[in-house]
Amino acid sequence: MLKKNQIQSVSILSVFLVLTACKIPAITEKNENKKIPAGYSYSYDTTNSAQLNWKEYFNDSYLNNLIDTALKNNQELNIVLQEIDIARNEISIRKGEYLPFVGLKAGGGVDKAARYTSRGASEANIDIKPGKETPEPLGDMLIGAYANWEIDIWKKLRNAKKASVNRYLATIEGKNFVITNLIAEIANAYYELLALDNQLEIVQKNIDIQNNALKIVRVQKESAKVTELAVKRFEAEVLNTQSIQYNIQQQIVETENKINFLLARYPQPIPRQHQDFEHSVPQIIYAGIPAQLLDKRPDIRQAEQSLMAAKLDVKVAKARFYPSLGISAAIGYQAFNPAHFFKTPESLLYSLAGDITAPLINRNAIKADYYNANAKQIQAVYEYERTLLNAYLEVVNQMSKINNLEKSYGFKSRQVEALTQSITISGNLFASARADYMEVLLTQRDALESKFDLIETKLQQMNAMVNIYRALGGGWE
Structure with missing residues (x-):
């Protein structure tokens, strides 16, 4: 008889489960596309500069000290570390839900029951021996x-816990991405500081050249070889160059404080390499193959973990349709x-x-949650694919930029050399009255601008070296 009752109970339960589970709404699922080109157009070599530790990649001890300080003190990074702790605690919360x-x-x-109530009256009318009353x-x-x-029959609670684990891992990858960007930001600001130092030095040298030219013009004016107009034009050029000097000094202060902010400290001088920035040689870059981005880029790894969590959220939302x-x-x-x-x-x-x-009627809230979970999962797929595409394009753009800047720097170096020589030539011609003073002024101005352009090109080269390291996913390991 007991066995028959058990069979009946199982049958009733089976019908109950069918009635509740057969009405789960259909959704359109989407899977991520992980296809990526086998190699870059210029290389299929697996040697990858991202495998280098940042201390090896940047060979400037001053820069390395700044990066090391930032990794300890940067406030944005410390905020992210707290987000990791929050995500870790969320795992414990989810784990506790499927345990007793x-x-x-x-x-x-x-x-005390009132006497004139059903309970009080019944207790009063009970015949109990004396001393044994209630x-x-x-x-x-x-x-x-x-x-x-x-x-947890349908693994609803376990899947929720696994989703929390994926989100925890995503926060770790988010922290790694912050580290990569922080290193790149400090390195770019440091090289910008060196470029400004070099431009300031060029301006100061140019001021000396222009002052010497001004002295010559004043002498020639006294001998009536030139007019007062020439003297004033030379004076104006000197004043203009001196104003450029203070603009650069202001940029230096702001760039130093930008680095100080990243290091979470109040303004103070930034120690740096006092060498000829113009002759700095960028690191030789090896881009490897695109497939390595999947392992090296923290933002791709973060998007992947977020996608896995979103897929589990769909399963959790679906399990709510089933009996508990x-x-x-x-x-x-x-x-x-x-x-x-x-x-x-x-x-x-x-x-x-x-x-x-189990829910039978008015399941709109559960359906909406299910649809939302699926929509977020589709969003996560697009976010993953977008992150992967962006990573590939960043590498291609930076490698192309490195190649083109190298060629551009060669031509600009020759331009600076030619204009530097023309300053001496124009000065000699002016002194012998074979050139107009405007030719001297324009030559000096063109030479200054070309030197500035050369330093700017060098800065772009160094920035490209930093940015390709970040694009390849270097710096966080």
């Missing part, structure tokens, strides 16, 4: 343990008199119950 909840309970109180008021003391447990099974149990002692409190089995209480629940 066990607690202890103790309590006491008194209870105490009034009636005490109540309880101590025991209780447990509640939702059986819960078990509750309790055991302890309860009595109205301390003298009877621990008498067994009279004061012993225990319970064991199971329940199964």
Whole structure:
């Protein structure tokens, strides 16, 4: 007979499950496209500069000290580290949801039923021997343990915990991405500082050249070889160059403080390499193959972990359509008199119950949550593909930029050399009255601009060296 009852119970439960599960709404799923070109147009070599530690990649000890300080003190990085702790705690929360909840309970109180109530009247009419009446008021003391447990039949709770793990791993990759960008930002600002130092030095040298030319013009004016107009034009050019000097000094202050901000400290001088920035040689870059971006780029790894979490969220939302099974149990002692409190089995209480629940009517909230989870999963797919495409394009653009800047720098170097020589030539021609003073001024101005352009090109070269290291995913390991 017991076996027959069990079969009936299973049959009823099966029908119940079919009724609740057959109405799950359909969704349109989307899978990510991980296809990426086998190689870059210029290389299929697997040698990758991103494998170098940043201390090896940047061979400037001053720069390395700045980066090391930033990795310890940067406020944005420290904020991200707290987000990692938050995500780690979320794993513990999710893990606890599929384990039994066990607690202890103790309590006491008194209870007196009103005589003119059904309970009070019934207790008063009970024929009890003298001295054995129900105490009034009636005490109540309880101590025991209780447990509640939702059986994770459909892995709803476990999938939620796995999704939390993926989000935790995504925050770690987010931290790595912050590190990569932080290193690049400091390195770019450092090289900008060196370029400004070099431009300031060029301006100061140019001021000396222009002052010497001004002296010559004044002498020639005294001998009536030139007019006052020439003197004023030379004076104006000197004043203009001096104003450029202070503009550069202001840029130096702002760039130093930009680095100080990244290092989370108040303004102070930035120690740096006092060498000829113009002759700095960029690091030789090896881009490897595009497939290495999947392992090296923290933002791709972060997008991948977020996508995995989003897929699990869809499973969690789908599991809410299915019935949930819960078990509750309790055991302890309860009595109205301390003298009877621990008498067994009279004061012993225990319970064991199971329940199964499932949504049947008005499931709109569950459907909406299911649709939202799927939409977010599709968003995560597009975000992953966009991140992968962006990473590939960044590498291609930076490698092309490195190649073109190298060629451009060669031509600009020759231009600077020619204009530098023309300053001396124009000065000699002017002194012998074979050139106009405007030719001297224009030659000096062109030479200054060409030197500035050369330094700017060198800065772009160094920035490209930094940016390709970041684009390849270097710096965080």
